[in-house]
Amino acid sequence: MTWKTILKDIAFYVLKVLVVLLLIAAAFIGGAMLGYSVIGGAGDPMDVFNPELWQHVLDFIF
Structure with missing residues (x-):
């Protein structure tokens, strides 16, 4: 593997995580x-x- 393919694989992985x-x-x-x-x-x-509204919700929880 070359550096170019490794960087491309990392970029696709990061992109997938961001999409999720x-x-x-x-x-x-x-x-x-x-x-x-x-x-x-x-x-x-x-x-x-x-x-x-969220403060009211948090007041119920805590």
């Missing part, structure tokens, strides 16, 4: 919006990005 992390983040955001607005019946799906 991006898909996980998108699934989390979509799931939070769906769960809050549709399943929870709370209203606007964009309210899930409200910091006061």
Whole structure:
């Protein structure tokens, strides 16, 4: 193997990891919006990005 093929393999591996992390983040955001607005019946799906909502959730946990 040459350095060029090794670097190409590393770049593809890093790209795959970044794509998986991006898909996980998108699934989390979509799931939070769906769960809050549709399943929870709370209203606007964009309210899930409200910091006061997350502080309220954390108050229940801690």
